[in-house]
Amino acid sequence: MYLKAVKATGTDDADTVMAWLRKNPQSDMFGKNMKLREDGRLVHDMYLFQVKKPSESKGAWDYYNMRQVIPADSAFQPLSLSRCPLVKKP
Numbered sequence: 523m524y525l526k527a528v529k530a531t532g533t534d535d536a537d538t539v540m541a542w543l544r545k546n547p548q549s550d551m552f553g554k555n556m557k558l559r560e561d562g563r564l565v566h567d568m569y570l571f572q573v574k575k576p577s578e579s580k581g582a583w584d585y586y587n588m589r590q591v592i593p594a595d596s597a598f599q600p601l602s603l604s605r606c607p608l609v610k611k612p
Contacts, residue, residue: 526548530546554567560610566594569592571586573585573586
């Protein structure tokens with residue numbers, strides 16, 4: 523993500539890169555629509571998987587059933603409860 527931000531902004535200035543990362547949700551092999559909050563936490567959906575029985579597996583690498591998607595808003599502590607000094611509170 524960092525290198526994508528440097529390429530998009532044309533600089534490696536930390537403030538510029540961080541501003542771009544916070545403004546632009548990211549997706550990669552680890553998560554989709556990931557957002558970097560002002561407290562530095564990368565929030566994303568979480569997944570609950572169940573291991574399959576050997577009889578349920580249909581081939582190589584077929585080991586899990588996805589049972590539930592936990593939305594990012596439910597999976598992570600709300601920004602309003604953050605104790606990070608970088609978070610501006612009213």
